[in-house]
Amino acid sequence: MRPLHKTRNAFRTAAGLIIALLMGCTALPESTESRSGDLLIVYSGNVLGELKPCGCDQEEDQGGIERRMGYLKQVLLREPNTLLVDLGDNFKESTRQGKLKARTLMQALAKMNYDAVTLGDKDLLYGNRFLSGIQNIPWVAANLQLEGLTLAASRTKVLDNGLRVFITAVADPDLFYTSSDSNVSLSDPRAALQAQLAKARHSETPDLVVVLTHMTREKGLTFLDVPGVDVVINGHIEKDGDVIDMVPVNREGKIFVQPGPLGQKMGELRVRIHKDGGKTYQQKMVRLGSKAPMDPEMTQLYDAYNAEVEELFMATLAAKRKKKHNRVFATEQTCLTCHAQEHAIWSQSGHGRAYQALQEVNKSFDPECLVCHTTGFGQPGGFISEIDTPELKNVQCEMCHGTRLAHSQNPQGGFAKEANAACGRCHVKKHSPKFNFSRYWPRIRH
Secondary structure, X not given: OOOHXXXXXHHHHHHHHHHHHXXXXXXXXXXXXXXXXXXXXXXXXXXXXXXXXXXXXXXXOOXXXXXXXXXXXXXXXXXOOEEEEEOOXXXXXXXXXXXXXXXXXXXXXXXOXXXXXXXXXXXXXXXXXXXXXXXXXXXXXXXXXXXXXXXXXXXXXXXXOOOEEEEEEEEOHHHOXXXXXXXXXXXXXXXXXXXXXXHHHHHHOOOEEEEEEEOOHHHHHHHHHOOOOOEEEEEOOOOXXXXXXXXXXXXXXXXXXXXOXXXXXXXXXXXXXXXXXXXXXXXXXXXXXXXXXXOHHHHHXXXXXXXXXXXXXXXXXXXXXHOOOOOOOOOHHHHHHHOHHHHHHHHOOOHHHHHHHHHHOOOOOOXXXXXXXXXXXXXXXXXXXXXXXXXXXXXXXXXXXXXXXXXXXXXXXXXXXXXXXXXXXXXXXXXXXXXXXXXXXXXXXX
């Protein structure tokens, strides 16, 4: 038989709840035990306009919006309790094509349903008006104000398992250009973070606090010392050849992580929240290689971008045809006259088939590809198009040895040393990560 005092206590508790409900009060007594459960944080950033890997090198055939969306759809199917965040620095160069890439990338982010996106210093490249014209991006920035763009200081996501995740973001003012006419202002990141943490403590009682920081790794790490912070995810990149330390840092029940460069990998941080409020973490980087599924919606978006690039190429082509172009390059056919053996070696090399490689992937109209697959594209007297300057297709002798029209008319030696330095213009990390002159040179020795 149940002890009488326990029966009475149960009756009193039930009666109290009924009275509270009748009086219109729906709040139940709070449990002294913290909510527990698991969640997955997926993070990206530092993309620098890379919509799709160029495919020049198998090792660097990673990333792109098609694979990212395919990966995310798989993750969300098996992981309903997922938080998706982006650390910014998505734009790269201030060009017409660069702006097309930036817009396409933001359209992709909007379709990917991120929970929080913070602004990097590179993302202000096209100004406030460009950013304000982008819809459905969940911007978060606690210490950054941008005229014409509404930025939430924080966001809270309640997961399917009931866990509440509080997300805020701060940026280092030293990375941004601010002045009276820049329409950008930044306050002290630590003070802004403290204000947001106070808000979280007094009104939302989150189970996990995630801080997105945009700064150098050294500065980002210092935010692990702020009381109340559980996870720090930091993003920042200067150039596409930068090496980013993706090894997590665990410190007193907290963790610091960073996304890799160019969107080639996605970060996964699995968090387990225990009943006593403690947290444990498991982190890994997921390579978006050739085995990652390609999403058809993103393929359609990328095809639309390619069509705009082709239109841009044709528009600039019309302008170039109106200009008078003086001959600058001798061309490989002229070099053949005196250097038949060297020409034969070149013809069998990748340099001799570089333009064909673009045609095979339908990229013979892309200026970012043509500059390294033709002779003198973008230079006075250089390649214009296959129709206008067919004699300048491929990576010819003069791309390594310099323009030699004068040499062909009055041959003199002493220019072979220029070739070594020329390689670095196109054999950059994202296109040719294993490039080493001493190892590559034997392939085309002449």
